[in-house]
Amino acid sequence: MGRAFVYVVLGGGVAAGYAALEFARRGGYSRGELCIISEEAVAPYERPALSKGYLLPEDPSRLPKFHTCVGANDELLTTKWYKEQGIELVLGTRVISADVRRKTLLTATGETISYKTLIIATGARALKLEEFGISGSDAANICYLRNLEDADKLVNAMSSCSGGNAVVIGGGYIGMECAAALVTNKIKVTMVFPEKHCMGRLFTEKIAEYYESYYTSKGVTFTKGTVLTSFEKDSTGKVSFYSKLGVLCNSTLC
Structure with missing residues (x-):
């Protein structure tokens, strides 16, 4: 019963x-x-x-x-x-x-x-990288942000990665806000997204240029017009490199 x-x-x-x-x-x-x-x-x-x-x-x-x-x-x-x-x-x-x-x-x-x-009222869920065929997306230090559990994992990753590097995949609202949070937590950030500029569905090129300039002044690096293809994991199962358009980049994910 x-x-x-x-x-x-x-x-x-x-x-x-x-x-x-x-x-x-x-x-x-x-x-x-x-x-x-x-x-x-x-x-x-x-x-x-x-x-x-x-x-x-x-x-x-x-x-x-x-x-x-x-x-x-x-x-x-x-x-x-x-x-x-x-x-x-x-x-x-x-x-x-x-x-x-x-x-x-x-x-x-x-x-x-x-x-x-x-x-x-089940709502939506975060798309997983493996759904796009990106190899290595099961790495232990890849974080998503959809719910409280995700946020706790990200907070723990940031606290153990101060002074380190992080890659933010996506240049929309969540990507921009996470990049700002990572910088505030003293982590170097590279943003990777396929559009010509951040917030492509909302910002004009001129407005985006203003925000990208501000983020750059805070230490954020933008890699635009780029599609991520794969991750390389180290012996601990964490991301140590990521590939973009066939180029291997030395930048770790927190």
Whole structure:
């Protein structure tokens, strides 16, 4: 026998947090009838903080400061708030299948959770380098940034790599913000991206030139119009070189 709810929100990201706030405001449910199922171990939070204040070496932003719905200058939905509202958080739980006919969900632990109304709010995920056929992308010191676990790994990498080198792949929002955080943590940064300039989908060439000049003044090196092809790992399983357009570059990833 598993648990049963009237309303189930599948996914514990920003959408789930804001949905919970709407339920609480509008009512229409009783205590214990609504739950949020999340693979993460914490209540829904605002992800933008992960590439900003969370990466600072001094006075970093930490939970509960950026739980939803602080992004809308509204209530801070901490674990305590969910308990007070009678909303159950089913955290650290991965759903592996859904039977929409029987209205049941099966978790990785074998538990069946039934519902009457299902709200799917699973969001997106970070693309992995191996999906682009880049060899060596399973190296131990390659970091992504999508969730709290990713951010913690990056923070640990930066703390052990002060004075070292890092490569940031991508010249968009996350890439630019991570580069700034790495420099703030006293790490030398090379940014690699295929576009002609940073923030290609938003910035004009002139605006991009301003930001690239500012970043360069802080020690960031730009390698533009370049597609990464592979990584070379050392004996410890960490990246020691990366290849771009067939050129082997001596620059380590933190």
